[in-house]
Amino acid sequence: MSDAETLKRQAAARALEHVRSGMKLGLGTGSTAKHFVELLAERVAQGLEVVGVPTSEATRAQAESLDVPLGTLDEYPALDLVVDGADEVGPDLTLIKGGGGALLREKIVASAAAQMIVIADASKKVPTLGTFPLPIEVVDFGVAAIRRGIEKAVRRAGCQGLLTLRRRPDGHVFVTDQGHLILDAAFGVIPDPAALAACLADVPGVVEHGLFINLASRVILAGADGVTVLDRA
Numbered sequence: 001m002s003d004a005e006t007l008k009r010q011a012a013a014r015a016l017e018h019v020r021s022g023m024k025l026g027l028g029t030g031s032t033a034k035h036f037v038e039l040l041a042e043r044v045a046q047g048l049e050v051v052g053v054p055t056s057e058a059t060r061a062q063a064e065s066l067d068v069p070l071g072t073l074d075e076y077p078a079l080d081l082v083v084d085g086a087d088e089v090g091p092d093l094t095l096i097k098g099g100g101g102a103l104l105r106e107k108i109v110a111s112a113a114a115q116m117i118v119i120a121d122a123s124k125k126v127p128t129l130g131t132f133p134l135p136i137e138v139v140d141f142g143v144a145a146i147r148r149g150i151e152k153a154v155r156r157a158g159c160q161g162l163l164t165l166r167r168r169p170d171g172h173v174f175v176t177d178q179g180h181l182i183l184d185a186a187f188g189v190i191p192d193p194a195a196l197a198a199c200l201a202d203v204p205g206v207v208e209h210g211l212f213i214n215l216a217s218r219v220i221l222a223g224a225d226g227v228t229v230l231d232r233a
């Protein structure tokens, strides 16, 4: 396993310490969350009783293949805990998520959970959000007009930058699990995430965005110097 994967697994292992039998668990998406699901499956095989609610079809497939019992958010609308990765962790545990394209389900699941624990390698911690392009999920209609609307709206929050329609490695347009498209916004710096979130919410056609504000209660970061736990004030 590479050094980076080892760090992700260390963070995932620490998050697993928060899991108790009987919990309804949101299962995140991405390479770090994948470690968590693997480790969770080992505990399930040893007798831990949990129900997982996956945040993507990819995570559903992984969890199913490892025999982790699954349910839906309709069956379990109030979750005890969600464990998920992040693309950036900023001040006040504000996050950028959606690098894997699952931001909409991830945000719905996080909002339904009593606690959200984020797991990441320490490189994800940043003083200011925005180096990682912000994923903005939009409907599949009038994307050029939606893009113009976003460009105009975000200026009110002091943001500007190139919006790129996300594509898969094979060149086809990336379509989310909910059938939407993603515009990745290269703002560089997001001076006021809450103001930006409010501006984006005003644009018709924007379904959701990757700013997670006041959702993560704890962030577990694994770095060369060990594991650091950050709690939201």
Ligand SMILES: O=C(CO)[C@H](O)[C@H](O)COP(=O)(O)O
Pocket (backbone or CB within 6 Å): 028, 029, 030, 031, 032, 033, 084, 085, 086, 087, 096, 097, 098, 099, 100, 101, 102, 103, 106
């Ligand atoms: O938000 C996400 C998926 O939509 C992921 O949690 C985020 O992209 C981090 O992924 P990784 O753990 O692979 O770095």
